[in-house]
Amino acid sequence: MKTFVAAAAFIAALSGATVCAADAPITIGHIGSLSGLGADWGNWDSEGIALAVDTINARGGVMGHNLAVEQRDDESKPETAAARFRELAGLGIRIVIGGTSGAPTLAMALLVQAQKVILVTPSGQPQGLEKFGGYAGQTMMPMEPEGVAMGNAIVKRGVRKLSILAPANGFNAVFLTAMQNTIGNKAAIAKVPFPEDMNDLRAALDKAFAADPPDGVYVAGGQAVGAQVFKLLAEAKYKGQRFAANAFQNDKTLAVVGAKAAEGVIYEYPGLVHTPEFVRAQAVFRKRYGRDMNLYNALAYDTVMMLAAGMTQTMRAGKAPEGDDLVLALKGLRNFPGLTGPITWGEVTDHAVEMRTYRNGKIVTLPQ
16 A cells, blocks of 8 residues: 655545545654653653544545554654654655654754645744744643743742752753743742763752752653652652642653652643543543543644644645645634644644642642
């Protein structure tokens, strides 16, 4: 079975103003952080993409064409992401979902116009995607509202001295800036970078907290790193208030940290929209993965669904689902009904942010 990766394949299938159904699938790319610092998010994206592709194909595909995915690991590195992007473009793939975070996304976005490849990041939150002629977009809501919500939560709980434990590579910088600006002079803030070697993490924490321990700690980063930090804090009998990134809501968290260490950790989480489509997708996801869909699963799912809607419109007009024609169709999809809320191509829409915690091993939404 052949795979459509170029406009000519679709143009050859035209009949009047409609692309005829054929047995050749439309292949899209996924370049995500399946390993490295962003592996939690990258694999969540992969799960959401797979679910959406299977859903679309079960409904008859895009104008009769099944979707297929060519996936690559960017190892959480911008330079690897750019190399993988060139590789997929060389295969004739004209739609890529990725990257997982801001730096890999921007590394690929620099290539989109020259390669005429549309790039959509489901979970990255880079700034400046509007500079790339409509060929780069994002599904994820902006980080600033989450940072503001976390800053307000920290201030509300009376923290006077806060340590921010974060990777030294600028990871989540937009969120952290918004959080710190919201806190202002209400608390003294010190940054403690994670060491390159995670075996040195305990020593880094001991050094940071030895003389004058903070009364609050915010831990940035994915579940794998964050869980280890909170586990070490519990072992050290740290008594201050603990705050985390939204990746703390993870099926692995309790297994790594333990219910006692996770108890009371506060994190921010954008809410999902419980529409009939969400209920259906959630049921299928639970059956497949044995757990609830999280935010990043849903964002990736929405990304594929939005792209499929744009491709459908382009093909109905008798054009190939790529390039300027697909960009134009995507721009026309205003307030596309996603599981994470309405999505408009080229515009970043705010969503409600909840504050959550674990109590007795269960997730609890806190009052605002």
